[in-house]
Amino acid sequence: MNEIPEPAAVGLSVRGASKRYGPVTVLEGVDIDVRPGEVVALLGENGAGKSTISSIIAGLIQPSAGTMSWNGEPYAPASPADALARGIGLIHQEMRLLPDLTIAENVFVGRQPTKSGRIDRAYMAKRAAEQLHRLGLDVSTSTLVRNLRVAAQQQVEIAKALTLDAKLLILDEPTAALGGEETDHLFEQIERLKKEGMGFVYISHRLDEIARIADRVVVLRDGRLVGTYATAQVPVKTLVEAMVGRSVERMFPAVTTPADREVLRVEGLGAPDKSFQDISFNVHAGEVFGIAGIVGAGRTELVRAIAGADPIAAGTITIDGKPLSPRSPADSLTAGIVLVPEDRKDQGLILEHTIGDNIALGNYPRIAPSGFVTPSAVRSYANQNIKRFGVKGSAGQPVGHLSGGNQQKVVLAKCISRRPKVVILDEPTRGIDVGARAQIYEVIADLAHQGLAVIVVSSDLDEVLGLSNRVMVLSRGLNRGILDRNQANRVSVMERATL
Known part of the structure; x- marks a missing residue:
C-alpha cells in the first residue's frame, strides 16, 4: 500500500514538477520531499523521468510547471552553480573528473582559491584532505585522478560537493561500477553523512540495495509518480511491478540443462x-x-x-x-x-x-x-x-x-x-x-x-x-x-x- 509522507518542514520539497519538450510530456505532476538526514530512493525504468526530475532539482534544466522549496524558502535554480550555491549537488553515474589533474585540482576546478595573486595550492590540499578524511579516503591529494580506482574517483566527486557545503546530494547509480566491498564502504560514508544531517536522493537499478540504504522510496513510471513508500522495507516484487506496470512473476528465466559436449x-x-x-x-x-x-x-x-x-x-x-x-x-x-x-x-x-x-x-x-x-x-x-x-x-x-x-x-x-x-x-x-x-x-x-x-x-x-x-x-x-x-x-x- 502506498503511503504519502507529510510535507517536509525543512529540506527539499518538490510540488507538481512537470517538463515538456514541445508536444511531448516527459514529466508530469511529480511531488517529492527529502528531509535532512534521510535517503530517498528514486526508482523507475529508463525513461521513467528519474533523470528529468534530478536535473530539475540540480538546476540542469528548467521545469515547465511546478514549484520547489529548500529549507522553507523558494528554490528555483537557473543552473547547477545556483543549486550548488544553495547546497544541492548531483553526482553523475558517469563521473566528470579530469584524469590528468590531481585530486585537489579536481575538487577546486573552476574555483581555485588565490593568495597574493597566485593559486593557493596549500589551502586546496588542506581543504580537499579534510573532506577526503571525512569520507574515509586516505590518499594524498596530489595523486592524479587517473591513478585512482573507480570507487576512489567517486569519493573525489563527493568531496568536491562537500567543499561547497552541500546539504543534499543526488547520487545517480553510484554503485554501477563498484563491487560488494566498495559498495559497503560507500554505504558507510552515506550513513556517516546522514548523521551530520545530509539528505540524499538515491537512484539505482539494484533493488537489493534499496532496503539497505534508503529510508523511503519513490517510484516513477512514464513520467508520473506511481508509488511512494514511507519505508524501504518493501518486497522487491512490489517495487518491480510498480516500475513496469505489470506483474513480474519471474525475474530469471528457466536454466537450460547443458549438453555433454x-x-x-x-x-x-x-x-x-x-x-x-x-x-x-x-x-x-x-x-x-x-x-x-x-x-x-x-x-x-x-x-x-x-x-x-x-x-x-x-x-x-x-x-x-x-x-x-x-x-x-x-x-x-x-x-x-x-x-x-x-x-x-x-x-x-x-x-x-x-x-x-x-x-x-x-x-x-x-x-x-x-x-x-x-x-x-x-x-x-x-x-x-x-x-x-x-x-x-x-x-x-x-x-x-x-x-x-x-x-x-x-x-x-x-x-x-x-x-x-x-x-x-x-x-x-x-x-x-x-x-x-x-x-x-x-x-x-x-x-x-x-x-x-x-x-x-x-x-x-x-x-x-x-x-x-x-x-x-x-x-x-x-x-x-x-x-x-x-x-x-x-x-x-x-x-x-x-x-
Whole structure:
C-alpha cells in the first residue's frame, strides 16, 4: 500500500514538477520531499523521468510547471552553480573528473582559491584532505585522478560537493561500477553523512540495495509518480511491478540443462601482470557459466585475455578440441569467441553512428558475401536483428539516443550475428533498468538454449546465481572454486570471494 509522507518542514520539497519538450510530456505532476538526514530512493525504468526530475532539482534544466522549496524558502535554480550555491549537488553515474589533474585540482576546478595573486595550492590540499578524511579516503591529494580506482574517483566527486557545503546530494547509480566491498564502504560514508544531517536522493537499478540504504522510496513510471513508500522495507516484487506496470512473476528465466559436449577449455591461464594466475575451467554447449568476485579479482582481465584483447603469459585455450593462442581479438573471433564488453559506450558502440551501422560492424561478410555493401542491405540486416533482439529504435536512429538497455541489445545483436560458439558477457546489465534487464536475461537463456557456451561476468551476485549452471569464484586473481548451481549461494560465493 502506498503511503504519502507529510510535507517536509525543512529540506527539499518538490510540488507538481512537470517538463515538456514541445508536444511531448516527459514529466508530469511529480511531488517529492527529502528531509535532512534521510535517503530517498528514486526508482523507475529508463525513461521513467528519474533523470528529468534530478536535473530539475540540480538546476540542469528548467521545469515547465511546478514549484520547489529548500529549507522553507523558494528554490528555483537557473543552473547547477545556483543549486550548488544553495547546497544541492548531483553526482553523475558517469563521473566528470579530469584524469590528468590531481585530486585537489579536481575538487577546486573552476574555483581555485588565490593568495597574493597566485593559486593557493596549500589551502586546496588542506581543504580537499579534510573532506577526503571525512569520507574515509586516505590518499594524498596530489595523486592524479587517473591513478585512482573507480570507487576512489567517486569519493573525489563527493568531496568536491562537500567543499561547497552541500546539504543534499543526488547520487545517480553510484554503485554501477563498484563491487560488494566498495559498495559497503560507500554505504558507510552515506550513513556517516546522514548523521551530520545530509539528505540524499538515491537512484539505482539494484533493488537489493534499496532496503539497505534508503529510508523511503519513490517510484516513477512514464513520467508520473506511481508509488511512494514511507519505508524501504518493501518486497522487491512490489517495487518491480510498480516500475513496469505489470506483474513480474519471474525475474530469471528457466536454466537450460547443458549438453555433454565441451566447447571451451581453459587450463592454467595466467596474465603477464599477475592480475589472474593459473585459471582452469571448461564450459559446455548450452551452459551459462558464471564468474563472480569482488572488484579487482581479475574477472574482466581473464575474459579479455580469452577474447584476445589482452596478452596471455601462461596456459592454454581450446575451442571444440582445437588449441587457440590469440594474439588479437581477430584470432578469438575467428575461432568463435565474442566478448560483449563491460563498457558498451566506449568499447561496444560508436555512439554517433546509427543502429544499423553499429549492428553491421564486423558483419559485412554476412551482409554482402559478394563484397558489395549497399545501404539497403545494411538496413535489411539491421532490421532483422532489431526485431530479433527487441531493440526499441529504427535502423537509421543514432545509437547514442537509445536507453542503456536498448544500447546493450544493439551490442548483443552485433556480436551474436557472427554466429559464435562462445559468448562472453561482461557486466551485461550494468546501468540497465529492471524491465530491460529481464529482457537481457531472456536473451542469455535463449543463447544457451541454442547450444552456445555462455560466460557471464557480473558484480551483481543475484544475477550470477540466477542465470548460471555453475559459478567460478575469483579472488586476488585466483580460482577459489567452481560451484554447481545447487551449491552456489550468497554465503558460499562470498566466503570464497573474500579469501
